[in-house]
Amino acid sequence: MSRMQLALNVDDLDVAVEFYSKLFNTKPAKRKPGYANFAVAEPPMKLVLLENPGESGTINHLGIEVESSDEVHAEITRLAAEGLFTRDEINSTCCFATQDKVWVTGPSSEQWEVYAVLADSETFGTSPKLLQQNITDDTDESSTCCGGSTPDSADSRTACC
Secondary structure (H helix, E strand, C coil): CCCEEEEEEECCHHHHHHHHHHHCCCCCCEEECCEEEEEECCCCEEEEEEECCCCCCCCCEEEEECCCHHHHHHHHHHHHHCCCCEEEEEEEEECCEEEEEEEEECCCCCEEEEEEEEEECCCCEECCCCHHHCCCCCCCHHHCCCCCCCCCCCCHHHHCC
C-alpha cells in the first residue's frame, strides 16, 4: 500500500494530537515523547507530528480533495460537531477552479482545506475576505485566495493550491 507521508513540526504535541485526532477521525498509531504518527485510512496518509517548539507553522496550507460538494458539506457538519471552527467557501473561484471548500485552522496556525472542484476557470480567482487576516473593507478582494495570503504578499498565488 502506498500513501502520502506528511511530517509537521508542532509547538505542543498534546494539543496537536487532540486536533488531528478530530480532523482525521482517528487516534495516533504510535506515540512517543515528542513524537506521534497517524496511519490515516481516508485519505491514505501517514501523518507524523514532531514536537519542535518555535518551528511550527511553516507550511502555507494543506489540502484534501474530495469528489463532491456533498462530501465538503458532510465535513462542514462533522468538523462543527467536533467543536472545530470552520470557514466555508462555497462556489468560490480559486487556483483556476470553481470549488466548494471548508477550512479549519490547526493548533499551530496551519491551514487545512477540504475541497471539491466544481469546474475549471480561466481566471486565478478570488476568495471571500477573511476576518482573521484583518482585511479592511476597502481592500481589493482579488488579492486573497485559498486563505493563505494577505494583501501585502508579493504574489498571492504562492499561497494557493
